[in-house]
Each structure stands twice: as C-alpha cells, then as structure tokens.
Amino acid sequence: MIFIFLVLIAAFLGYLLQLLTMSGALAAIVVGVLISIGFGWKGLLLLGFFFISSSLLSKYKKKQKQQIEARHEKGSTRDWQQVFANGGLPALFSVLFIIFPSPIFFIAFTITIASANSDTWASEIGALSKRKPLSIKNLKQVEPGTSGAMSFLGTFAAIMGAFSIAMIAMLSYSLSFSTMLMIFVFGFLGNILDTLLGAFIQVTYRCPACDMVVESKWHCHCQTVYLGGRTVVNNDLVNLSSCGLASLLGILFFVTVAGG
Template sequence: MMKSLLMLAVMFFLGYEGYRVHSLSKSGAIAAAVVGYAIYLGFGYKGLLILGVFFVTSSYWSKYKSAAKEKMEEKLAKGGARDWRQVFANGGAAALFSVIYYFSPASIWLIGFAVSLASANSDTWASEIGSLSKKAPLYIRTFKRVEKGTSGAVSGLGTIAALSGSFLIALISVWSLKLDILAGGIVFLFGFIGNVIDTLVGAFYQQLFVCRLCGLETEKRMHCGQRTTRIKGISLIENDMVNFLSGLIAAILAMVVLHFSFFL
C-alpha cells in the first residue's frame, strides 16, 4: 500500500514537471498522473517505460521547429501544452487496458496496451514531423494538395514518421514486455493502422469549422474571438475523440487477430 501511494505521488510530481516545462496544462498534468498510475497498476515500471518513451518523444517532436508550425496550429484544435482531453485521447485506452489487466492478467490485454500507445506515437510523429514536409500534403478524399495541418491529409514524410513512431513502441514493447516476434509485429502493424484509421476518420467524420471573420477553416470552436461555424463532420467527433477511437479500434483489431492466430 505504501509503495502504491508513493508511486501515485511520483506520478503527480512528474505531471507537475510536465506542467512546469509547458508540455502539459494544469488539467493535463492531473490527467497524466492518473494515466501513469493506472498503467503502473497493470504493467509496473515496464509499462511506465513505454508510456515515458511515447511522452518524451512526442513532446520533443511537438516542440521541434515549433516556429515553423505556428501557422499550421491556427487550423488545429490542440495547443502547445496538452490538456486533459489530449492526455486521455492518447493514453486513455492504454490506461483502460492496464486496469483490465490488473484485475484479469491475460496477455491479450498487454497487446491492446502496447498497440494503443504505438498508435498514439505513430499519429503524433506523423502530425509533428509530417508538418515539416516541403510539399503540401494530399487530402485522401480528393487526392488534391491542401494546407498543412488539414485532418485527413497525408505526406510521404508523415507516413515514414508514422511507421517509425509505431516501430519504436513495438521495439520497446518487445524488449520490456518480453513479447515474441509475432506479437511485436502485430504491435508495429496495428500501431500504424491506428494512424491510418485516424486519417480516415479525420477526413470523413471529424468536425471542421470556418471562422466567420477571417474565413479560416479550423478545428477550433472559437477563432477571432467568435464562435466558428461547423461545415463538416459529426457532432462530438473532434480531434481528441478521433485520437482515442483510432487507438482503441486498432488495439481491438490487433487483439482479435492475435486471438484467432492461435487457433489457425
């Protein structure tokens, strides 16, 4: 019990440090502590290592050449510091699988945990690194060039980054969680598939708004001090929901594939 309380205190301290360096907002710091503690309950220090790799690398790429991304961020709902919605969008599925594993320690939940973080890392790397591409990305609904930061758009650099981000988490998972090659390959493949799902849902179902003053198409509900007008998408399907669903769906698909592979 004492060890568990000490770890909870450590999680809140790390959340505070994330807030202090502007990687997390106040709500994001609290959410990160909750997610971290949930993962510790299920997978201990090994799970925290994988979460830490995701958080550190994604924070690094978010800040890398941030000046070049300022114009793009006008289109995006997220800001520089992650709030609680963004933390749960990226780490909520992993925390859920960790808690389930804590009460029912079956290896299938471990795969769901690893895939959900591989998907989050793949999507974050694709967005942050892909935005630095010299060429404008292609919108998958029309295959026409669009502005950087458009949800549902892809680039060659972003795709390579997505594959690299998923591969890193798969590699760390194989090493720390003692996964075999098949399981590691599934984590890598479905981590990247999570990014693909994110792109598809972003293109077809995610909400998009337009500013009535400047005419900018954006994911933000407020721009130029006024509420924006929705021009596309389904209510409640915004960027954080897309991130959460893509990771969760990819994890479930991976668990289904792994489950049936044992019976082939």
C-alpha cells in the same frame, strides 16, 4: 510507491515545462499510476517514451508550426481531454490486466500506445514537410495541419512511431518477433484509422475573418461557420476512437490468427 513517486515528478515537470495544463497533469497522474500498478516500470517506460517524444516533437520548430496550430482546436500544451484521449485506453487495459491477467490486455495496451505514438509523430513531423499533404478525400493538396491528409514525411514518421514502441516492447518484455510485428502493424493501422476518421467524420469549420478551415467553433475572435463532419467528433474523440479500433482489431487478430 517508487513508481507512483516518479509519476508525480513527471507530471509536475510536465506542468512546469508547459507540456501539460493543470488538468492535464492530474490526468497524467491517474493514467501513470494505473499503468504502473498494471504493468510496472516496463509499462511506464512505454508511456514515458510516448509522452517525452511527443512533447519534444511538439516543441520542435514550434514557430514554424504556429500557422498549423492555428487550425487546431487546442495547442501543444495538453489538457485532461488530450491526455485521456491518448492515455485513457492504456490505463483501462492496465486495470483489466490487473483484474484478468490475460495477454490479450497486454497486447491491447501496447497497440494503443503504438497507435498514439504513430499518430503524434505523423502530425508533428509531417507538419514540417516541404510539400503540401494530400487529402484522402479527393487526393488534392491541402494546407499542412489539415485533418484527413497525408504526406510522405508524415507517413514515414508514423511508421517509425509505431515501430519504436513495438521495438521497446519487444526488448523490455522479451517478446517474439511476430508479436513485435503485430504491435507495429496495428499501431500503424491506428494512424491510418485516425486519418480516415479525421477526413470523413471529424467536424470542420471555416473562419469568416481569415477564411481558414479550422477545428474550433471560434477563430480570430469570431464564431466560425460549420463546414462538415459530426459536430460532436473533435480531434480528441478521433484519437480515442482510432486507438480503440486498432486495439480491438489487434485483439481479434491475436485471438483468431495468432492463437493467443
């Protein structure tokens, strides 16, 4: 009950601080409660670190990121789809751990959070790079905030994002160094997969008014023109898919190589 109360307080504060929409706060409660039941305060610690760090980074130098946010379908205040895109799989693995208390689901749980944290840190910190990122499609410079692009600063942030979650997991659960390393590697791999999916599958549009490449069907109060990608694949689905793929690959490695 104490954990559930803390989840309610955190969601309420997130809404008051405009970190979450009302739907996002309700989704955060669902995710937080399920994780608290499955993995207790240690699971909430990992989730809380991801949420707090990503929220603070999204607000850091917000004015400098306004042009970048204009490209994205949604802003930094997270709705229920964004919450479930990053927290839905950890909640699912928590439920599976309750039903089938296997270390496989714990590994998957930590990898998904490490992947989400890695991708978020890459996006929020990489957006502040003084050099334009390179598109992995053609290795040409593109505007900051373009999906499927990488920068040195963003990549370093992605590494640190995955590593921080892996370290917290190791210290909280007294994991071995090899397990921590596995969580880190597959967490960072999730960011790489996110970049690949963003480059080759995520839908993009062009605004006829300002000629900006965006992720939304509407921009500058007018309908945008389809450029490429799958129309059903937005950033939320890319985030969910990359975390899912990273966790599945991590499970496969854990079972076949690590002897889990």
